[in-house]
Amino acid sequence: MTFDSVAMTTLVPSECKQETVCIFGTGDFGRSLGLRLLQAGYRVIFGSRDPGNTALLPEGSRVTSHAEAIKSARVIFVALHRDHYPTLTPLTPALAGKVLVDVSNNLKRGEYPQSNAEHLSRLVPGAAVVKAFNTISAWALQSGALDASRQVLVCGDSAEAKQAVMDIAHSLGLMAQDRGSLRSAGELEDLPLQLLPLWRLPLRIAAALLAFFFIYELVRDVVFAQVTEGKDKSFRIMISLANKIFPVVSLIMLALCYLPGIMAAALQLHNGTKYKRFPDWLDRWMLCRKQLGLVALALAFLHVLYTLVIPIRYFVRYKIAAITISQIRENKTKPFDSTLAWRADSYYSLGILGFGLYVLLGITSLPSVSNSLNWREFRFVQSKLGHMTLLLCTAHTFLFGWDKFLYAATYKWWMPPGYMLALVVPCVVLVPKLILMTPCVDRAVTRIRQGWDRPTGSGTQKKSRKSQQPLML
Amino acid sequence: MTFDSVAMTTLVPSECKQETVCIFGTGDFGRSLGLRLLQAGYRVIFGSRDPGNTALLPEGSRVTSHAEAIKSARVIFVALHRDHYPTLTPLTPALAGKVLVDVSNNLKRGEYPQSNAEHLSRLVPGAAVVKAFNTISAWALQSGALDASRQVLVCGDSAEAKQAVMDIAHSLGLMAQDRGSLRSAGELEDLPLQLLPLWRLPLRIAAALLAFFFIYELVRDVVFAQVTEGKDKSFRIMISLANKIFPVVSLIMLALCYLPGIMAAALQLHNGTKYKRFPDWLDRWMLCRKQLGLVALALAFLHVLYTLVIPIRYFVRYKIAAITISQIRENKTKPFDSTLAWRADSYYSLGILGFGLYVLLGITSLPSVSNSLNWREFRFVQSKLGHMTLLLCTAHTFLFGWDKFLYAATYKWWMPPGYMLALVVPCVVLVPKLILMTPCVDRAVTRIRQGWDRPTGSGTQKKSRKSQQPLML
Amino acid sequence: MTFDSVAMTTLVPSECKQETVCIFGTGDFGRSLGLRLLQAGYRVIFGSRDPGNTALLPEGSRVTSHAEAIKSARVIFVALHRDHYPTLTPLTPALAGKVLVDVSNNLKRGEYPQSNAEHLSRLVPGAAVVKAFNTISAWALQSGALDASRQVLVCGDSAEAKQAVMDIAHSLGLMAQDRGSLRSAGELEDLPLQLLPLWRLPLRIAAALLAFFFIYELVRDVVFAQVTEGKDKSFRIMISLANKIFPVVSLIMLALCYLPGIMAAALQLHNGTKYKRFPDWLDRWMLCRKQLGLVALALAFLHVLYTLVIPIRYFVRYKIAAITISQIRENKTKPFDSTLAWRADSYYSLGILGFGLYVLLGITSLPSVSNSLNWREFRFVQSKLGHMTLLLCTAHTFLFGWDKFLYAATYKWWMPPGYMLALVVPCVVLVPKLILMTPCVDRAVTRIRQGWDRPTGSGTQKKSRKSQQPLML
Numbered sequence A, B, C: 001m002t003f004d005s006v007a008m009t010t011l012v013p014s015e016c017k018q019e020t021v022c023i024f025g026t027g028d029f030g031r032s033l034g035l036r037l038l039q040a041g042y043r044v045i046f047g048s049r050d051p052g053n054t055a056l057l058p059e060g061s062r063v064t065s066h067a068e069a070i071k072s073a074r075v076i077f078v079a080l081h082r083d084h085y086p087t088l089t090p091l092t093p094a095l096a097g098k099v100l101v102d103v104s105n106n107l108k109r110g111e112y113p114q115s116n117a118e119h120l121s122r123l124v125p126g127a128a129v130v131k132a133f134n135t136i137s138a139w140a141l142q143s144g145a146l147d148a149s150r151q152v153l154v155c156g157d158s159a160e161a162k163q164a165v166m167d168i169a170h171s172l173g174l175m176a177q178d179r180g181s182l183r184s185a186g187e188l189e190d191l192p193l194q195l196l197p198l199w200r201l202p203l204r205i206a207a208a209l210l211a212f213f214f215i216y217e218l219v220r221d222v223v224f225a226q227v228t229e230g231k232d233k234s235f236r237i238m239i240s241l242a243n244k245i246f247p248v249v250s251l252i253m254l255a256l257c258y259l260p261g262i263m264a265a266a267l268q269l270h271n272g273t274k275y276k277r278f279p280d281w282l283d284r285w286m287l288c289r290k291q292l293g294l295v296a297l298a299l300a301f302l303h304v305l306y307t308l309v310i311p312i313r314y315f316v317r318y319k320i321a322a323i324t325i326s327q328i329r330e331n332k333t334k335p336f337d338s339t340l341a342w343r344a345d346s347y348y349s350l351g352i353l354g355f356g357l358y359v360l361l362g363i364t365s366l367p368s369v370s371n372s373l374n375w376r377e378f379r380f381v382q383s384k385l386g387h388m389t390l391l392l393c394t395a396h397t398f399l400f401g402w403d404k405f406l407y408a409a410t411y412k413w414w415m416p417p418g419y420m421l422a423l424v425v426p427c428v429v430l431v432p433k434l435i436l437m438t439p440c441v442d443r444a445v446t447r448i449r450q451g452w453d454r455p456t457g458s459g460t461q462k463k464s465r466k467s468q469q470p471l472m473l
Helices: A028-039 A066-071 A082-095 A116-123 A138-143 A159-171 A182-193 A197-229 A242-271 A280-287 A289-308 A314-329 A338-364 A367-371 A375-401 A418-422 A424-437 A439-449 A459-471 B028-039 B066-071 B082-095 B116-123 B138-143 B159-171 B182-193 B197-229 B242-271 B280-287 B289-308 B314-329 B338-364 B367-371 B375-401 B418-422 B424-437 B439-449 B459-471 C028-039 C066-071 C082-095 C116-123 C138-143 C159-171 C182-193 C197-229 C242-271 C280-287 C289-308 C314-329 C338-364 C367-371 C375-401 C418-422 C424-437 C439-449 C459-471
Strands: A020-024 A043-047 A062-064 A075-078 A099-102 A128-131 A151-156 A175-178 B020-024 B043-047 B062-064 B075-078 B099-102 B128-131 B151-156 B175-178 C020-024 C043-047 C062-064 C075-078 C099-102 C128-131 C151-156 C175-178
Touching (some): A020 A028, A020 A066, A028 A043, A028 A138, A066 A082, A075 A082, A099 A116, A099 A159, A116 A128, A116 A182, A128 A159, A151 A159, A151 A182, A159 A175, A159 C182, A182 C375, A197 A289, A197 A418, A242 A289, A242 A375, A242 A424, A242 A439, A280 A289, A314 B314, A314 C338, A338 A367, A338 B289, A367 B367, A367 C367, A375 A424, A375 B182, A418 A424, A424 A439, B020 B028, B020 B066, B028 B138, B043 B066, B066 B082, B075 B082, B075 B159, B082 B116, B099 B159, B116 B128, B116 B182, B128 B159, B128 B182, B151 B182, B182 C159, B197 B280, B197 B418, B242 B289, B242 B375, B242 B418, B242 B424, B242 B439, B280 B289, B289 B338, B314 C314, B338 B367, B338 B375, B338 C289, B367 C367, B375 B418, B375 B424, B418 B424, C020 C028, C028 C043, C043 C066, C099 C159, C116 C128, C116 C182, C128 C159, C151 C159, C151 C182, C197 C242, C197 C280, C197 C289, C197 C418, C242 C289, C242 C418, C242 C424, C280 C289, C289 C338, C338 C375, C375 C418, C375 C424, C424 C439
Parallel strands (some): A020 A043, A020 A075, A043 A062, A075 A099, A099 A128, B020 B043, B020 B075, B043 B062, B075 B099, B151 B175, C020 C043, C020 C075, C043 C062, C075 C099, C099 C128, C151 C175
Antiparallel strands (some): B128 B151, C128 C151
């Protein structure tokens, strides 16, 4: 059995200068890291409680006792479980001045009151503990399948120790990023445990709305026709129905992005200050606005595709041919309706422009794009263009409805069509937004957001506000 | 009134080690920063000229005089207006060795000859001045709505001082980026004042071209029909007209991306050297090529959507039904025209391939993608694929026109259709480009770009050029 | 002839503090760098073997001998060819403590056994050699056309020396990134020589498959009709044929992304360990999975556009009108086929949902997005959503085929349609994947990937595996 692993084309072992690195723990992560270090030209010594057992360790590495292994290396990777950290306490004198790299993760968030790295730092006081490599998986290290994050996040209290660890990361072909002092270790340890935390609420909202509107439209379209006319329209589920619920949920979710902003402004106006805490649910809502918007964009994208396949559908082609044939048979042609042409074209045009802005918003929310914008530009794009998108999409829906709300046939079993329900939330956003944009209200909100406080009338306050104005954009 | 603000889920206050940070200025930015620092577990002391007034300050912070506040902190945030900087001069002896963080911004660019941070550094010579946090807004700090830039750009002359500030930024859950010495402070102060500066020229060009072609096509399509035939074709504005002006302006703007490259090569060939300065307008033009291209891509995207909705339009369905009905009534069917099928399909196919490359160009201009390309790859994509896109889109337009230019009916009131006008600029780019690609011209341009200079014949020059060749890609 | 070059709007020369920088070599790169440094406010001295020849050097710079130039500068850019490095050896005493920046590149990879920078470091032992600026081209430096990479990658053994070079990079408006010690220099020197290396294999596979299916479908569609019916269907090449080969190749390539994962799991199950090396071809294949997937996405994108233009095509409109007319003439209308409506709509719906997920996969493979995901999230998206995409697209293809495989007319000259061939590879992936997902097999694979080794039964091994479990995600 050979232990040399995948060929890492990017790693050229340099012969000249061989640094020695020590790894405590012969588990999977330790072995994978050791292999990778050997490939990058390091000398690797494993520290083990059972140095006789060299099975599975990468070829070219040595195994000794912990105490022995420390001697020749400055950097020691601690690939042990937190429960075994106390076994290092007796080594404290020998570990003084060494760099201890804590690579551990926990099984769930908040498992321990103190982060593993800070715990280690307390147990071995003389050593410079650095938290790193915990965001890289053993599988990734070994297979070289580093399409995912090549970022090694590093934190620690000693700048030199961090630099040493970052140099090793660079040698392994990874990117290192300094994340501050050891007090950030808890945050780094929580990172690999997350599974898209900010996406959960938006995805749940989307799922609930989609389920509701699916059943609602199923009753209106399929069940109603079955019951009242005895027609089987179930084939409509796949496209016609989907193309009703996707735009409806997309519009509602887009409006939900901008609703908390309206509510926050209203609260601030009511309280007369921005220094009063928002309710928790509003905070949580505001933190996932980006994700709400991106889910809305994904649904809008599906709506566009579902709309564009309409003319290739068998059902549509059949219906159009049937209409043409009946016109011929009855020998009468409907005259061209110019108003209908205006309305239909406007409806499509607004939808296209709205979708174009929607996509633009999506692009600017890509991390690399939003990072290249300053705060003023970001607010311009996300707030101005965002409300414009909402306005266009709402107008698109209104034009789609047009005067249908006047006819009784629209309300099957007294149920209005889904798009009418969908218009409620956007209107709840757009109408107050228009009010907030009127000069007098806008001035009041701006003053509050610049730190102005209604009841206070002291001179100091006024002066201080003025002196800070340039800092506000 | 409570002062505890939004729950920052990512910030876990660590109890163990409490660093003290001082903030000068009790304005909005100072208060927001103080609140955030307290949440992250720091001890915060405000320095104020009026220490008695603690209204509005975050709970848990202390307020003292400036002189008193300095004593217990190493890092001092200066959240004062530039006009108040001179009040710090008396504190110079006490501030020696301290880290002064200048967080200020100006109201407009170039307001002062020297950046605020350099000004502060001159007023308080013993302190290590660091420019930072000016790109983060108070509102963002306080609301935790850091979807926008979480990047704290830091510059300063002392590496240790910068490190201390970057550690604080990391503790607040922000990303810190080192931007060099204090001489970069002016640049950092200008950053938050910009509103998409490189986008202005391209957007103005797009707006001007769109307005021109809108009026032009309005006259050709709507006014002409109204005047000569008395028909109201105004409904065509929403889609038919839009779908004429978007592709036309898109093609012109794509060609405008590549025109300055042609002009620069021609100038260099004419001058026989690359060491002669280009005219200013050419420089400005070259700097916004990327933005020109992205605006062109956005218009092309709209053109694609406007084209794909054609078959669902009421007007189109009406017309197709009318044609079918008239064929039946007159009892004659047109034979299938194989040439027309070839031409129409080629026209669509070239358009699709051109748009595909267009999107590829757009993706490679995303910051994170272009940063992962080396110079050779970037030039390959942007230059080779860019010219290929232009060629495909121009051919698409030519095939659309085909032989229409031969018929008098095409020229309503002697005005050629917009797409004919649109072909002028691409041809002005593509024909010289083909000439520049011929071996003899290509060799001359390459030599000039590698630093070769026509009139000079000295041995040194030749040798030096040869020795540097490997540096040129 | 004036030497002042393009106006760099972002560079504000600061008058106060003028640092002196020395450049060895008056070639193109040296001159361009010198010009840029002068614009940024540095004093520039060129070191030349022929100090009398100042032709072409930027105005404001000085030229002296090498020995003279060193005296006033701490940072020296070595813009010489590697062959001329030995001329610096006599200067070793004077260069002690200086920062030597190696900016060189080679003409091809692996030209020399040791990187240029390490070679320089050996020739001038006392100096702190830093590798930097080799990824920036002279043309880019001079024209300011830094749309491409503004990243200066820096490596070296001295932290202070690196910091000095990074400060200069920042002053020039560039981004600097630390890439570790001087042993990374070889990697940095190889970077500018690459031309999309990971894209070659996927693009070749795509080209080969496209060529094969083009000829295959050409014979089936065009040649067959010509030979057996004497009909000229050559116009079908542009869209109908293209829209057959693009989806077919896209589906095969998507399946090829997930095939190596299946093979690796099978190999590991067979070997009973993950510590056995995969064959080289499998490694290479696994490394370019992302690129395979993105090429597949590009082809799927073209397939979508080719499908959506179907109803605007002249051929399609002609055919639909002909069918309607013939229905009228023969006075019989086909009844509406509800099963066909279900099948056709399901087929489109699955295709749209599959494409939606496809696009989502593409977005998450953007560097800035994948960097913001942790390993667990990345695997969730790429593996779970990836296999779901493959499943949807395969089902889409099956529904397209439906029962056509039963009819002899489908097999022209015994050749099955392309989409039937395309289904082979996805099935080879999906069927074993389903087997691997069964609980018992899944448990075995998971144990192996967590470092478990079949034949070993020692207590240490078991304990060590358990203690490392938290590290595995």
